[in-house]
Amino acid sequence: MGDDFVASTKMWLEDASKGWGHQIDAIAFEGLKFLDAKKGYLRCSFVVTDRVADADGNWHVGAISTSLAAIGLYAILSLVGDLRVSMDFNASFYAKAKIHKLMYILMLLCDMGGWVWHAQEEVEIEARVVENLGEIASVMMETRRKSDGKLIASGKQWMNSNRLRSKL
Numbered sequence: 001m002g003d004d005f006v007a008s009t010k011m012w013l014e015d016a017s018k019g020w021g022h023q024i025d026a027i028a029f030e031g032l033k034f035l036d037a038k039k040g041y042l043r044c045s046f047v048v049t050d051r052v053a054d055a056d057g058n059w060h061v062g063a064i065s066t067s068l069a070a071i072g073l074y075a076i077l078s079l080v081g082d083l084r085v086s087m088d089f090n091a092s093f094y095a096k097a098k099i100h101k102l103m104y105i106l107m108l109l110c111d112m113g114g115w116v117w118h119a120q121e122e123v124e125i126e127a128r129v130v131e132n133l134g135e136i137a138s139v140m141m142e143t144r145r146k147s148d149g150k151l152i153a154s155g156k157q158w159m160n161s162n163r164l165r166s167k168l
Helices: 002-017 023-028 061-080 104-110
Strands: 033-038 041-047 084-093 122-132 136-145 151-161
Touching (some): 002 033, 002 041, 002 061, 023 061, 041 061, 061 084, 061 122, 061 136
Antiparallel strands (some): 033 041, 041 122, 084 151
């Protein structure tokens, strides 16, 4: 049963990375690749695109928060099989992820004469369920630069079951 939850979670995220489903997920997870997926644990990577940039060319903190919250939700989904609603979410930010890093050295070495080369930052995002109390569950998430492993952001989220029950 749990393996079915992992498979359906992977399918949902793969669909989002292709632009299917909710637009916010499609933007946040454009180009997502799975590195590892188990019950209660997900690790993915993706290249941060222009669509989630702030005015300074960095990965927007709102987009980082969206990615953390959604990956956390999907980690819980892979364990329990039902969607949850957030009761508490917090995030801490430690470093920036540049959308475009100008490659001046490459330009000088290759004498590109006016061409500007851009490299986009690739990040890894990991989520693991740390507590499952049935109706509520807690998950911790981390986002790191793939190039040097530097922590960009971390988050913690408590989620509650959204199943409605009759009082009759």
